[in-house]
Amino acid sequence: MDFLDKLNAQQRKAVTAGRGPVLVLAGPGSGKTRVLTQRVAWLIASEGVRPYQILAVTFTNKAAREMESRVQSLLGEDATQGMMLGTFHAICARLLRREAELLPVESNFVIFDADDQERIVKSIIKEFNLDDKRFRPASVHASISKAKNDLIGADDYPITNYRDEVVKRIFVEYQKRLVASNAVDFDDLLVYTADSSTCWWTNSKIRTSRNIHWSSISRPRIKIFFALAIPISVFLLARKYKHQAEKSKLKNSR
Template sequence: MNTNYIEELNKSQCAAVTYNDGPSLVIAGAGSGKTRVLTYKIAYLLENGYNPWNILALTFTNKAAREMKERIARQVGMERARYLWMGTFHSIFSRILRAEAQYIGFTSQFTIYDTADSKSLLRSIIKEMGLNEKTYKPGTVQSRISNAKNHLVTPTGYAANKEAYEGDMAAKMPAIRDIYTRYWERCRQAGAMDFDDLLVYTYILFRDFPDVLARYREQFRYVLVDEYQDTNYAQHSIVLQLTKENQRVCVVGDDAQSIYSFRGADIDNILYFTKIYPDTKVFKLEQNYRSTQTIVCAANS
């Protein structure tokens, strides 16, 4: 076990790693060592009274999760690292949903539809309803439904939303709300969820079953989120459900580069983090290890 890794950190990295008394926001530009901060922070927690299964670390790619786990294993040993709850939002939440499926009317064997599956289901619904596929392009319909789900809007909420309906009318697609309702029901009948459902149903599970939420709050004593600028409203809301009570949350992000806005990523999540968690300590990693200062200034501007 390597405990002298703290010495490898600069002053601001070290402060971010060792502060664990409340919510923290680490603002880190490209090349400023944010993955190192996250990795060492988890190792530090493991050495300071946390069990690996009490730590939830959410990333955006499986690759990022895998690399971080390997790095942590080098610090604290593979045996401890493998019990961490570390992975993408979708992989972690599907694991939770499989364990708690009966609460939300699914079985633990539910199928996960990929983009192609959900597109082909939408195509057949559009056909059944006798709608013109040139107007109701499955891809467009899919992205409207996906956008609704990313904002935690279910078919009932969507149908009742005047603004959404006016938007659909303007796009000459007034039937979107009916398609959404059918699509939702058909997925349920088939015992299937699409990627967005993995977030929606996790949120619903925690919202409607406080005892289940309490169990996971107790289990995840510390929650860390990478690339927080790329979270959407649904992801942010679930993190809030889990951490509102104990406030043990650390998010790392770059307020200058959100790449997932097409997926509903909401940069406000990072900008308003300190309003939602008023006791947040903010750490800025200003030092860049990959590029010269000139390049960094040019990139930031």
């Protein structure tokens, strides 16, 4: 294919690696977006993968639009039809709206932005008669957000000192108010998806009825999302490539 001519040897190897998991480690400015984009195009054009079987995840909406535009420029405007392409948060929101019966909120949930989230924390601090100089809303909210990114729920928030005890109380009330408002925050989008992934992929009835059929996932790797991205991504592909992994393990043990 003509577009492969613009790749160096390492990029070409990553793009044409065939189906299955591929880990690409590369530094800034090394062409990671180009590799991801052209791998998607390669899978469609050469490996027979249908667009609806591809999940492509980015960190910004701009990157998602750029990736879609690049694939279309390589294969035509219809090439991305049916493909799920977007940011982690956008894709998780779409999935969760389809699987709302697994959630404490309805499918028409709203997504509270940073100002909404901090406003809730601030009101809780006031109602609990806490000193907002000692327990600053932004700091408390940051602790809650960090816990969620570590997959720690409100009821399991660890307590080692008085501040932790207060943060846990606020965390519990914060989640109650989100649910009462039929709302989620940005962290919930990832946490709920990570929690629900187990249900989707251990229940064949749900998986089949919801038409979850990705065979290829393209996503960047970054440390801050690792605890959440791994459950989301691994559960989606683990079953498909389970036998390949077992065969590889046996081969390497000989």
